[in-house]
Amino acid sequence: MESTLKELRAEGESVMKPKCTVAGGVEDTYGEDRATEEQLVTPWTVSVASGYSLLRDPRFNKGLAFTEKERDAHYIRGLLPPACITQELQEKKLMNNIRQYQLPLQRYMAMMELEERNERLFYKLLIDNVEELLPIVYTPTVGEACQKYGSIFRRPQGLFISLKEKGKILEVLKNWPEKSIQVIVVTDGERILGLGDLGCQGMGIPVGKLALYTALGGIRPSSCLPITIDVGTNNEKLLGDEFYIGLRQKRATGQEYSELLHEFMTSVKQNYGEKVLIQFEDFANHNAFELLAKYGTTHLVFNDDIQGTASVVLAGLVAALKLVGGTLADQTFLFLGAGEAGTGIAELIALQMSKESKAPLEETRKKIWLVDSRGLIVSSRKESLQHFKKPWAHEHEPVGTLLDAVKAIKPTALIGSSGVGKTFTKEVVEAMASFNEKPIILALSNPTSQSECTAAEAYNWSKGQAIFASGSPFDPVEYNGKTFVPGQANNAYIFPGFGLGLVMSGAIRVHDDMLLAASEALANQVTPENFDKGLIYPPFSNIRTISAHIAANVAAKAYDLGLATRLPRPQDLVKYAESCMYTPVYRSYR
Numbered sequence: 001m002e003s004t005l006k007e008l009r010a011e012g013e014s015v016m017k018p019k020c021t022v023a024g025g026v027e028d029t030y031g032e033d034r035a036t037e038e039q040l041v042t043p044w045t046v047s048v049a050s051g052y053s054l055l056r057d058p059r060f061n062k063g064l065a066f067t068e069k070e071r072d073a074h075y076i077r078g079l080l081p082p083a084c085i086t087q088e089l090q091e092k093k094l095m096n097n098i099r100q101y102q103l104p105l106q107r108y109m110a111m112m113e114l115e116e117r118n119e120r121l122f123y124k125l126l127i128d129n130v131e132e133l134l135p136i137v138y139t140p141t142v143g144e145a146c147q148k149y150g151s152i153f154r155r156p157q158g159l160f161i162s163l164k165e166k167g168k169i170l171e172v173l174k175n176w177p178e179k180s181i182q183v184i185v186v187t188d189g190e191r192i193l194g195l196g197d198l199g200c201q202g203m204g205i206p207v208g209k210l211a212l213y214t215a216l217g218g219i220r221p222s223s224c225l226p227i228t229i230d231v232g233t234n235n236e237k238l239l240g241d242e243f244y245i246g247l248r249q250k251r252a253t254g255q256e257y258s259e260l261l262h263e264f265m266t267s268v269k270q271n272y273g274e275k276v277l278i279q280f281e282d283f284a285n286h287n288a289f290e291l292l293a294k295y296g297t298t299h300l301v302f303n304d305d306i307q308g309t310a311s312v313v314l315a316g317l318v319a320a321l322k323l324v325g326g327t328l329a330d331q332t333f334l335f336l337g338a339g340e341a342g343t344g345i346a347e348l349i350a351l352q353m354s355k356e357s358k359a360p361l362e363e364t365r366k367k368i369w370l371v372d373s374r375g376l377i378v379s380s381r382k383e384s385l386q387h388f389k390k391p392w393a394h395e396h397e398p399v400g401t402l403l404d405a406v407k408a409i410k411p412t413a414l415i416g417s418s419g420v421g422k423t424f425t426k427e428v429v430e431a432m433a434s435f436n437e438k439p440i441i442l443a444l445s446n447p448t449s450q451s452e453c454t455a456a457e458a459y460n461w462s463k464g465q466a467i468f469a470s471g472s473p474f475d476p477v478e479y480n481g482k483t484f485v486p487g488q489a490n491n492a493y494i495f496p497g498f499g500l501g502l503v504m505s506g507a508i509r510v511h512d513d514m515l516l517a518a519s520e521a522l523a524n525q526v527t528p529e530n531f532d533k534g535l536i537y538p539p540f541s542n543i544r545t546i547s548a549h550i551a552a553n554v555a556a557k558a559y560d561l562g563l564a565t566r567l568p569r570p571q572d573l574v575k576y577a578e579s580c581m582y583t584p585v586y587r588s589y590r
């Protein structure tokens with residue numbers, strides 16, 4: 001009894017004061033010890049969960065998998081029916097149940113309920129059935145969930161920071177039950193996937209992204225924090241919806257917006273330290289670029305839509321070269337969409353080309369053309385362009401439509417990133433196939449409804465010539481007796497491993513070379529068998545191994561650049577990454 005108590009106390013202390021390990025965590029996180037009399041502190045207690053509360057705590061609940069011994073030791077005898085079953089059997093039962101739902105949204109809700117009931121079982125399902133469940137907890141179903149978030153809302157997930165919390169954000173962060181946070185995904189809901197402004201209901205996105213951080217990248221769930229910043233919404237439908245969960249006002253902009261964001265960024269760093277990764281997700285263009293530029297030098301920030309997408313697409317393009325031949329610099333790229341994804345990808349391609357060919361960036365950018373809603377971006381439009389589009393305004397006469405731009409530029413790769421569906425028409429795809437033996441066609445916009453074209457359209461219209469990948473998943477397509485498997489060019493390939501690489505090396509800043517390193521690691525994971533099927537991405541079923549390789553390459557770059565703080569540098573970074581990864585098997589309770 002004596003020793004058990006001692007052990008318990010030791011465990012309690014380690015919870016109270018996490019040791020400074022690779023996994024992060026600093027002593028006196030809340031500044032209770034340092035606080036002066038005027039400063040606010042949070043009173044904390046740590047207690048041992050038992051009995052009914054143990055069953056109700058999703059972090060510890062194991063349902064019928066509690067053993068006889070655990071049922072006695074933890075005062076849960078009688079609170080469960082007599083059967084004791086394994087986690088595997090629970091998984092089988094849950095998968096059977098989920099498959100019985102016809103609608104993806106019902107499956108989504110079943111998964112979210114599982115996450116709230118039994119966290120380890122949720123992750124076991126997601127990891128073991130990743131290809132089946134990714135489209136449920138992530139793109140495309142998560143988009144529909146955000147649209148209907150108000151009416152399917154049962155229990156809050158993540159942290160909501162609205163204009164009402166101005167001046168109190170540090171206190172709000174302290175209300176979150178976990179103290180040691182490694183990754184935050186934050187949105188302001190203004191550009192959710194290609195669905196536009198969903199205001200506070202954008203919360204589904206940070207929740208979904210962080211579930212992937214854990215399932216695909218092995219970051220512990222307790223160190224992930226989803227946050228939605230609510231500054232209002234300009235979505236009239238939501239403002240008039242009686243079930244809307246957010247602030248019922250038009251979006252705050254200008255100084256009011258930037259002050260709230262600044263308070264948020266400062267409070268996060270004050271509360272969690274320098275090594276917490278803040279991933280910006282689904283902000284509108286104007287804010288996304290500005291926030292990344294503003295905080296990139298003071299915080300560990302990463303914009304998934306600009307940088308993550310860029311790294312994924314570059315990996316796919318590099319892999320595609322194995323099928324089309326030549327180097328990156330031999331290609332000509334045309335983008336439809338000149339927002340975060342389009343310009344982010346374009347810039348990373350230009351950077352990689354420049355590294356490969358030793359040509360200056362200004363030169364390599366000239367191989368890349370962008371079309372926005374006003375047509376081809378050309379030098380005569382320069383004055384009126386937003387700053388992030390200016391580098392792409394090359395010498396050319398004005399061209400109004402995508403089809404005319406395709407005919408004029410004759411790109412080898414066509415990349416859609418405008419968030420607008422059905423824009424790669426039959427004529428556009430046919431034109432691509434008329435001057436390329438193997439045209440690269442990437443329809444990146446999400447969710448499926450916003451995809452520039454479907455996989456079947458790309459293969460049929462190009463007569464099986466296209467090398468195709470898309471942001472949302474599509475099923476394999478039969479054309480002329482051959483099966484084509486479309487790849488999913490989705491940032492889910494990169495951000496989980498990228499984040500793990502930053503966390504495990506204790507990186508304090510993100511550098512573009514790390515994005516190139518992630519991209520290289522992903523491209524290297526595509527096997528000859530994948531290429532045979534026309535795939536330019538490896539299957540998601542291997543994602544944890546892929547993430548470990550990405551993490552290792554990113555961490556190596558962080559060490560090389562002197563941006564890593566976890567010293568000494570581990571010998572074998574892939575092994576080290578694997579050893580850091582969260583596994584969802586149940587733990588035994590003493």
Ligand SMILES: O=C([O-])CC(=O)C(=O)O
Pocket residue numbers: 139192193194282304305445446471490491
């Ligand atoms: O969530 C996804 O599927 C990819 C992404 O970041 C976006 O489309 O904004």
Ligand SMILES: [Mg+2]
Pocket residue numbers: 193281282304305
């Ligand atoms: Mg996004």
